[in-house]
Amino acid sequence: MENEGQGKGLHARVLETLGPEITAGDVPPGTVLRTDELAQRFDVSRTVIREVIRVLESMQLVASRRRVGVTVRPTEEWNVYDPRVIGWRLAGRDRPRQLRSLTVLRSAVEPVAAGLAAAHATPGQCAELTEHAMGMVATSRGQQLDAYLVHDMAFHRVILTASGNEMFARLADVVAAVLTGRTQHQVMFADPDPAAVTLHVQVAEAVRVGDAARAESLTRQITTGAMAELDVLAP
Amino acid sequence: MENEGQGKGLHARVLETLGPEITAGDVPPGTVLRTDELAQRFDVSRTVIREVIRVLESMQLVASRRRVGVTVRPTEEWNVYDPRVIGWRLAGRDRPRQLRSLTVLRSAVEPVAAGLAAAHATPGQCAELTEHAMGMVATSRGQQLDAYLVHDMAFHRVILTASGNEMFARLADVVAAVLTGRTQHQVMFADPDPAAVTLHVQVAEAVRVGDAARAESLTRQITTGAMAELDVLAP
DNA sequence: AGCCAATTAAGTATGACTTTTACATCACAG
DNA sequence: CTGTGATGTAAAAGTCATACTTAATTGGCT
Numbered sequence: 001m002e003n004e005g006q007g008k009g010l011h012a013r014v015l016e017t018l019g020p021e022i023t024a025g026d027v028p029p030g031t032v033l034r035t036d037e038l039a040q041r042f043d044v045s046r047t048v049i050r051e052v053i054r055v056l057e058s059m060q061l062v063a064s065r066r067r068v069g070v071t072v073r074p075t076e077e078w079n080v081y082d083p084r085v086i087g088w089r090l091a092g093r094d095r096p097r098q099l100r101s102l103t104v105l106r107s108a109v110e111p112v113a114a115g116l117a118a119a120h121a122t123p124g125q126c127a128e129l130t131e132h133a134m135g136m137v138a139t140s141r142g143q144q145l146d147a148y149l150v151h152d153m154a155f156h157r158v159i160l161t162a163s164g165n166e167m168f169a170r171l172a173d174v175v176a177a178v179l180t181g182r183t184q185h186q187v188m189f190a191d192p193d194p195a196a197v198t199l200h201v202q203v204a205e206a207v208r209v210g211d212a213a214r215a216e217s218l219t220r221q222i223t224t225g226a227m228a229e230l231d232v233l234a235p
Numbered sequence: 236m237e238n239e240g241q242g243k244g245l246h247a248r249v250l251e252t253l254g255p256e257i258t259a260g261d262v263p264p265g266t267v268l269r270t271d272e273l274a275q276r277f278d279v280s281r282t283v284i285r286e287v288i289r290v291l292e293s294m295q296l297v298a299s300r301r302r303v304g305v306t307v308r309p310t311e312e313w314n315v316y317d318p319r320v321i322g323w324r325l326a327g328r329d330r331p332r333q334l335r336s337l338t339v340l341r342s343a344v345e346p347v348a349a350g351l352a353a354a355h356a357t358p359g360q361c362a363e364l365t366e367h368a369m370g371m372v373a374t375s376r377g378q379q380l381d382a383y384l385v386h387d388m389a390f391h392r393v394i395l396t397a398s399g400n401e402m403f404a405r406l407a408d409v410v411a412a413v414l415t416g417r418t419q420h421q422v423m424f425a426d427p428d429p430a431a432v433t434l435h436v437q438v439a440e441a442v443r444v445g446d447a448a449r450a451e452s453l454t455r456q457i458t459t460g461a462m463a464e465l466d467v468l469a470p
Numbered sequence: 471a472g473c474c475a476a477t478t479a480a481g482t483a484t485g486a487c488t489t490t491t492a493c494a495t496c497a498c499a500g
Numbered sequence: 501c502t503g504t505g506a507t508g509t510a511a512a513a514g515t516c517a518t519a520c521t522t523a524a525t526t527g528g529c530t
Contacts, residue, residue, distance in 0.1 A: 009513090009514065010514080010515070011514085011515095034480090035479075035480070044515080044516085045516045045517070047282065047514090047515065047517090048515070048516085050282075050286060050480085050481085051285060051286055051289045054246070054289050055289050058290045058293050058294065058317075058319075059293070064481095065479095065480080065523095065524085066478090066479065066480045066481075066522075066524060066525095067477085067478055067524040067525055067526095068478090069479065076404070079316075079317065079318070080401055080405050081314075081317075081402070082293075082314065082316070082317070083314070101400055101401055101402050102402065104347070104400050104402070104403075105344075105400070105402045105403070107347065108343050108344045108346075108348070108403075109340075109343045109344070111343075112339070112342065112343035113343070116339070165340070166310075166311070166336055167316070167339070167340045168339075168343075170315050170316065244480090244482090245482070269512070270512080270513070279482080279483090280482060280483045282481090282484090283481090283482070283483090285513085285514085299513070300512090300513080301489075301491060301492095301511090301512065302490065302510090302511060303492070303511090303512075304511095305513090
């Protein structure tokens with residue numbers, strides 16, 4: 001379990017080592033890396049390293065300049081919306097900060113998405129929504145946090161995709177990660193907030209009847225609740 | 236002006252050709268590309284093509300599999316938050332749809348960002364804000380759209396960065412692109428909506444005095460106005 | 471100060487070799 | 501005759517080593 005599985009290609013393995021090192025701050029901004037050294041360190045050819053560098057460069061994590069080397073860029077310039085960067089940061093040292101950033105983003109996006117979903121959701125999506133809301137009710141008591149989480153993530157994914165906005169839809173994974181992170185940090189025996197569960201049911205209903213304003217307002221209550229919860233467990 | 240400047244490296248030039256072709260839909264999802272064919276087509280070595288493919292893969296535009304080739308992935312899987320993907324799509328065929336998506340995203344994010352800015356903005360940022368709001372007032376009449384745009388973009392950039400949330404801050408370029416796109420599509424002799432100008436001044440003031448609720452509400456009026464404007468000029 | 475040359479590290483090209491895997495072929499059992 | 505499964509082959513990406521090119525930094529020389 002020391003090395004990541006060798007199933008993937010070489011460049012993927014190198015990337016999965018170097019990326020997290022950078023996002024975690026182990027290789028601080030301004031550091032200069034040389035391709036030859038990296039090739040030596042990972043015992044791969046320079047070709048492989050170059051491909052990794054290209055990907056890291058496309059994430060704005062590094063900048064490559066002739067005669068000087070590969071420089072780690074300052075944090076503010078990183079592509080923080082890249083799923084892999086998000087994943088690495090969530091797995092790394094400043095997971096709390098990252099979780100907070102993402103929760104704020106979620107609190108901005110989800111209410112608007114819910115409002116749009118009320119206008120655009122297909123009957124099938126409405127059905128899924130109520131189904132998952134019911135699932136949340138059913139699993140909200142008695143230490144079934146894992147089962148609850150599955151429904152919660154599915155619920156929010158449907159909302160985001162039913163909004164009909166591709167930018168919102170692509171945040172489904174991020175929201176899922178946030179929800180997972182929150183569950184993992186919660187006390188194991190604490191059941192979800194009953195008020196939140198009720199709100200989800202009401203959102204599903206509002207979307208079904210096409211009440212955009214109500215769907216938005218209710219979802220805003222959910223997300224502000226999530227932020228308040230974050231403040232309580234803040235590190 | 237036929238070819239993009241040859242100042243950058245080879246892989247950048249190939250990327251700037253292949254990327255837009257994919258995002259524009261000229262190379263529809265499901266299409267398989269072979270690396271040696273691409274190498275032949277662009278008259279570069281396979282090494283260069285491989286690096287391009289890696290970057291395209293990191294944008295989730297393509298997937299590379301052995302024995303089959305490089306497959307263009309379906310639109311829903313693209314990394315639509317990647318700045319280059321956004322740029323390519325804005326430059327391409329479905330620019331209207333993209334502009335609409337981004338405007339909706341903006342309408343979700345900016346009000347929340349403004350609320351946070353009211354709580355976190357430094358005195359310096361408040362000064363910048365009023366300065367640019369004043370600039371907008373000064374350039375709002377008499378076909379000075381370009382000068383107006385500069386202040387508008389700067390204003391919103393300050394709001395987003397002053398929010399203190401890195402995810403919001405990284406959307407400044409996107410918002411700038413949206414504002415630019417809107418200006419370019421407007422009739423050349425139409426001055427900006429006076430109501431919008433007033434709202435910007437009021438937002439700057441609300442942020443300065445730390446009235447988060449008011450800053451959020453005013454900004455929401457700005458963004459809903461922007462969306463309404465989009466509906467009028469909808470293609 | 472300003473210019474030129476040397477040096478350094480990334481960028482590119484090429485060719486040989488490895489690994490994975492889709493596909494077709496064939497054998498066998500139902 | 502058909503469907504299932506084992507097997508072999510070939511195609512394309514993946515990897516490596518090496519030689520060469522290009523740009524930019526550094527430092528020395530005028």
